[in-house]
Amino acid sequence: xxxxxxTEVKTSAANKRKFSQKSTATHAQYERVEAMLSxxxxxxxxxxxxxxxxxxxxxxxMNERHGYVIQRVDLRDLYDEEGYLHPRVxxxxxxxxxxxxxxxxxxx
Numbered sequence: 064x065x066x067x068x069x070t071e072v073k074t075s076a077a078n079k080r081k082f083s084q085k086s087t088a089t090h091a092q093y094e095r096v097e098a099m100l101s102x103x104x105x106x107x108x109x110x111x112x113x114x115x116x117x118x119x120x121x122x123x124x125m126n127e128r129h130g131y132v133i134q135r136v137d138l139r140d141l142y143d144e145e146g147y148l149h150p151r152v153x154x155x156x157x158x159x160x161x162x163x164x165x166x167x168x169x170x171x
Contacts, residue, residue, distance in 0.1 A: 085114070092121050093129070100157035104136060107153050108143055122155060130161030 082091035092115045099105050099113050110118035125131040137154040 087114070087116070089121070089124075092116075093125055096121055096125065096133070097131070097157065097160065100133060100155060104154050104156045106139070106141060106155075108141055108149065110155070118155070119153065131157070132159035133157050 082088055082094065095113050095115050096110060096118070099110060099115075105113075107118050110121075115121055122131075122133045126133055133155055135153045136156045138151040139154060140148060140150045141152045142148055
């Protein structure tokens, strides 16, 4: 089985699907990461609260497979909502989104 090049963006049915707000599908998580980071920097804790269970893995996949540029910009000691200290929590920033292929509509 041929592995796609890192810059190749797949246009599978999963990429075109609309997901429910509670979907745990990988592409639904990609959408959440992009939406959350488009409003500013977010921590690993913020992304988990937003329904992304493995933020570092999703961000790595988005960078390597889907053409995003998302960088870890800081490491901070943060407290969660239960009052537990989490040292060195990653803070991420969306630097660049992949170019979207524009689809021309065919007149009927």
